[in-house]
Amino acid sequence: MALKQQLQQKQQQRLSPLQMQVIKLTELPNVELEERIKQELVDNPALDEGREDSDDPQDIADDLNYDESDNITQEDIALGDYLTEDDIPDYRLNNYSSEVTAREDIPFSSAESLHESLIEQLRLTELDDQSTKVAEYIIGNIDENGYLDRPLSAISDDLLFQQNLDIPSDHIKKILNIIQGFEPAGIGAADLQECLLLQLKRMNESDLVKQAMLVIEKYFDDFSKRHFDKIEKALNVDEEVLKQIIHLIVTLNPKPGNNWGDALSLTMNTIIPDFIVETYNGELFLSLNNRNIPELKVNRDYSEMLRGYTENKKGMTAEAKNAALFVKQKLDSARWFIDAIKQRQETLQRTMQAIVDLQYDFFLTGDESSLRPMILKDIAELAGYDISTISRVSNSKYVQTNFGIYPLKYFFSESMQNDAGEEISSREVKAILRECIENEDTKKPLTDDKLTEILKEKGYVIARRTVAKYREQMNIPVARLRKSI
Structure with missing residues (x-):
């Protein structure tokens, strides 16, 4: 087969380092953004906390030129930190109509995990070394709910192959009985x-x-x-x-391990609102929660260092050129990061303002029935961004209002019509369903068919399967499982 050479011209879209920074920072909630800024301050000595100086180091950096024969190119250094990042994840845009019905309580710290507590209780027993190893292995297989869902024969095989311990299942059962006497009951x-x-x-x-x-x-x-x-x-x-x-x-307690699991989960998911919407004299005021976000600037010492390199670039050695490239790369990285933070804040502000404008009545009154139907496309059109950008902003972000803290996904809901032809939110229907179920006779709970009839009487013509879907989204069991004596 003969070799052939040919020229080909094509267009290819590539994200700049600044665009990649903005994408990654936009999807971060406030807590993770604080950690990201702290890490950037540690990794990049050209980045400092504080207000930006009047002199712009970019003017200095742009004066520095290098020959193509240099060992290291400016692009290699500038893009090096970004090309190794993971690809941008795909986003399921249809998930933002899901409902969040439960409010989280204030998180509290957990002194120790479930496994640590069981190991601590194990130390108080008088088991020999071999039995202690078996007990530790059993404890390691107990899940976060407190259950041991592996058969004892499988544990016996694992001990033989992994730790060279030939322990029969009946002996493992005796050790398990000891562990089942630990706290909490049911473990x-x-x-x-x-x-x-x-x-x-x-x-x-x-x-x-x-x-x-x-x-x-x-x-x-x-x-x-x-x-x-x-x-x-x-x-x-x-x-x-x-x-x-x-x-x-x-x-x-059906899940005895949850006493530890819930506390640890809440600790790891501390809610700090990204936005604050306050009401004064019938007007709404939106602000970003930047209380723990420091101001950033470019380090002046690095700027002066680069200035010194530019003044002596004619007589620079190869090592000096590489050093100058390193300094410039750090300055560029610092400037990109600062610009990315600013763009992130502007994107969040415009997106949240669009949500407030669309759900103005709810933020003013806190009445759930006043929520309007809203999907990602609606906010994208109002804010002037792509749907994927709205998706990133809405992910893991919270807003503090006069009526509580809500995830942004709370405000997205499906659209439907009542018998008068008016557009209503599916959340309004769910509120009615919840009210009906809360006031039902628990000895004769309302079936999905009966709930469908009640909704039709109120002017909401909805199919039974839709009622069942909404009930499941609210984590409400079927009528048979709600029955009591």
Whole structure:
């Protein structure tokens, strides 16, 4: 096969370092942005905190030219820190209509994890070294909810192949029984049924506890499906006693490990609002929460250093040229980072202002029913940005209002029409559904068909499957599982 040479001309779009910086910084919430700025201050000595000086080091940097024969090119150094970054992730634009119904509580710190607590309790036992290793391995396999979902035979095989310990399953079971005596009650259970039984066994023995254990051991399937009439007949008790039994069981903790997991999760997800919307005399005022975002400037010493190189560039050695290129690269990187921060703030400000303008009534009154239908495209048109930019701004950002702190995704919802032909938000329908379910007779909970009829009476013509979808989005179980005695 003969070799051929040919010229080809084509257009190719490449992101500049500044554009890449802006993209990555835009999607960061305030907490991560603070850490990113701190890291940049450590990595780049040409970047300082404080107000920018009047002299612009860019004018100095632009005067510095190099021959193509230099070992290191300006572009190589300038782009080096950015071309190794991960590709920009894809964004699922249709996810921003999902609802966020629960408000987060104020996070608190967690002194130790679940595994650390169990290991600490293990040290108080009198197990030999080999049994202690087995116990540590068992604890390591307990998940964040407090369950051990691996069979003992699999753990026995792991110990043999990984630690060269030939431990039979019955001995592992004895060690597991010791761990199941640790706090919290129910730890190390294989499933929910065993978890509830472990907690009941810790209680003081009484007729009520015995009956509750009998329900979990023999009628657990009926209990989970809320077939209380079958349990009442099987136990031969009246409705009042059955209420006491059910009440005792539902007070047990189905996820004993969550006492640690929730605290740690909340600690890792401290909410600091990115925006603040305040109401004064019937008017709204929007501001960015820049309280912990420092002002940045280019280091003057590095600017003077580069000035010295430019004044003596005719007699510069190869090492001096490389040093000058390094200084210029750091100055460029600092200037790009400062510009990227400014562009990020402007993008966030314009995007949030568009959301406030579209949801003005809600920010003024806090009435959920006043929320208007809103999708990413609506905000993109108002703010003048691409939909992907609005997606990045909306991701993991929160706004503080006079009525609480909300994620930006809270304000995005689907559009639908009532029987009068008016455009309404799906959130309004969900609010009605929640109100109906909260006020229902728990002995005869409302089915999806009945909820559909109620909505039609109120002027919302919605299919039953849509009602079921909204109910599931609000994490509300079906009528059968909401039934109580």
